[in-house]
Amino acid sequence: MEAYYRDIDRFYIAVDCIIFGFSKGELHLLLLKRNFEPAKGEWSLVGGFLKKGESIDQTAKRVLYELTGLDQIFMKQVGTFGEVDRDPGERVVSTAYFALMNINDYDPELAKKYNAHWIKLSELPPLIFDHHIMVDKARKMLQNHVPNELISFNLLPKLFTLSELQLLYEAIIGKPLDKRNFRKKVAEMDCVEKTNEKDKSGSRRGAYLYKFNDLIQN
Amino acid sequence: MEAYYRDIDRFYIAVDCIIFGFSKGELHLLLLKRNFEPAKGEWSLVGGFLKKGESIDQTAKRVLYELTGLDQIFMKQVGTFGEVDRDPGERVVSTAYFALMNINDYDPELAKKYNAHWIKLSELPPLIFDHHIMVDKARKMLQNHVPNELISFNLLPKLFTLSELQLLYEAIIGKPLDKRNFRKKVAEMDCVEKTNEKDKSGSRRGAYLYKFNDLIQN
DNA sequence: GCAAAAGTGTTACTTCTACACCCATGA
DNA sequence: TCATGGGTGTAGAAGTAACACTTTTGC
Numbered sequence: 001m002e003a004y005y006r007d008i009d010r011f012y013i014a015v016d017c018i019i020f021g022f023s024k025g026e027l028h029l030l031l032l033k034r035n036f037e038p039a040k041g042e043w044s045l046v047g048g049f050l051k052k053g054e055s056i057d058q059t060a061k062r063v064l065y066e067l068t069g070l071d072q073i074f075m076k077q078v079g080t081f082g083e084v085d086r087d088p089g090e091r092v093v094s095t096a097y098f099a100l101m102n103i104n105d106y107d108p109e110l111a112k113k114y115n116a117h118w119i120k121l122s123e124l125p126p127l128i129f130d131h132h133i134m135v136d137k138a139r140k141m142l143q144n145h146v147p148n149e150l151i152s153f154n155l156l157p158k159l160f161t162l163s164e165l166q167l168l169y170e171a172i173i174g175k176p177l178d179k180r181n182f183r184k185k186v187a188e189m190d191c192v193e194k195t196n197e198k199d200k201s202g203s204r205r206g207a208y209l210y211k212f213n214d215l216i217q218n
Numbered sequence: 219m220e221a222y223y224r225d226i227d228r229f230y231i232a233v234d235c236i237i238f239g240f241s242k243g244e245l246h247l248l249l250l251k252r253n254f255e256p257a258k259g260e261w262s263l264v265g266g267f268l269k270k271g272e273s274i275d276q277t278a279k280r281v282l283y284e285l286t287g288l289d290q291i292f293m294k295q296v297g298t299f300g301e302v303d304r305d306p307g308e309r310v311v312s313t314a315y316f317a318l319m320n321i322n323d324y325d326p327e328l329a330k331k332y333n334a335h336w337i338k339l340s341e342l343p344p345l346i347f348d349h350h351i352m353v354d355k356a357r358k359m360l361q362n363h364v365p366n367e368l369i370s371f372n373l374l375p376k377l378f379t380l381s382e383l384q385l386l387y388e389a390i391i392g393k394p395l396d397k398r399n400f401r402k403k404v405a406e407m408d409c410v411e412k413t414n415e416k417d418k419s420g421s422r423r424g425a426y427l428y429k430f431n432d433l434i435q436n
Numbered sequence: 437g438c439a440a441a442a443g444t445g446t447t448a449c450t451t452c453t454a455c456a457c458c459c460a461t462g463a
Numbered sequence: 464t465c466a467t468g469g470g471t472g473t474a475g476a477a478g479t480a481a482c483a484c485t486t487t488t489g490c
């Protein structure tokens with residue numbers, strides 16, 4: 001180590017993940033009912049600590065991978081939380097990331113193993129530390145980004161109906177949308193493509209399935 | 219320390235400040251020509267290390283205060299940069315903040331003492347480490363926030379003319395605006411108030427001075 | 437009296453919002 | 464045949480963008 005750094009304090013650095021999923025018209029979060037210390041028995045986000053050889057983005061990916069077995073999940077940094085007493089056990093600075101995934105991609109066996117649960121955003125339990133602040137900020141980011149950018153499409157299956165897409169939008173922004181106006185706007189998006197397949201599960205008539213094409217960039 | 223944390227790595231945590239100022243129709247950054255190690259002789263943002271007893275926001279305030287003697291400066295977190303090799307000397311995770319200040323509030327004596335310089339954004343020199351990435355992200359945030367929120371007004375003196383305000387907007391978004399449309403929009407902002415004073419320095423006729431009132435919240 | 441910046445309205449265009457009915461199909 | 468969700472167009476409102484001339488006054 002260079003002499004310059006000799007007198008400087010060092011800290012634990014954590015990553016906490018706000019994992020959004022979408023099901024039945026509602027946004028959900030993947031939360032842990034902690035069966036480990038600290039704060040055993042309470043609800044928390046999924047987290048982990050930065051290790052020497054990895055970047056902080058890699059830590060986030062790893063934490064998510066360990067829990068879900070999935071990589072290639074869209075993640076975005078929410079912010080860094082560094083209040084002195086945010087973790088009452090030790091001084092830990094935590095960087096929050098939000099992740100968007102399709103609930104159906106998550107193996108229920110893994111959920112059991114880690115005691116992880118999809119909880120409706122409308123029914124969030126109290127969370128440990130400052131995790132609710134992280135969640136609030138992530139929600140706001142999601143709301144701000146959806147109208148402009150085309151994030152959020154990691155929340156749906158590969159093929160989806162326009163009704164499903166609209167429900168997702170409504171869940172994110174928290175208010176109902178006009179069906180015709182919504183479809184007009186989607187029609188103008190280059191990145192959403194109609195397929196020839198139909199989904200017959202939602203109605204007798206059946207609805208065309210759509211997909212995202214290569215023009216999306218998160 | 220609790221047993222739980224025993225095997226976890228600890229890291230240096232830095233804060234780097236992107237300090238924006240506005241002068242003569244152009245945005246500037248306050249940069250250090252480093253007369254200290256590491257990277258002596260090169261240009262960098264102003265930074266400092268997190269200490270045990272302070273929150274990361276407090277570190278940012280302190281770093282700025284030590285350089286400028288000013289507190290009460292508007293700051294906002296830009297993001298956290300944690301690539302393994304971003305600082306070639308040691309593993310350091312850095313959280314960037316941007317700050318907005320009036321160039322005239324900065325004491326030139328302090329500038330000399332720390333070898334700090336206001337550099338036009340259009341003429342940025344190469345910066346050490348990943349500082350240019352931080353600057354880019356801060357600029358984008360500034361651009362995104364200006365049209366909606368009313369940030370940016372920390373960049374002007376207490377009293378200012380509409381021409382000055384327009385120049386500032388143009389500098390931030392990087393393109394010219396229509397004078398009449400701009401004034402119309404300002405007139406609709408509750409937080410900008412006309413005063414009875416005039417500034418005669420910019421023209422023979424003189425321009426009314428305006429101020430921000432209490433309705434601004436950053 | 438003229439140079440130099442301050443100030444001021446109107447019109448076309450684009451975007452957004454609100455709104456209601458027919459369609460296709462399986463049961 | 465009917466219940467269910469799928470699909471479609473238009474008109475008014477609001478907001479945005481483009482545009483040119485008069486005013487004031489120190490020199």
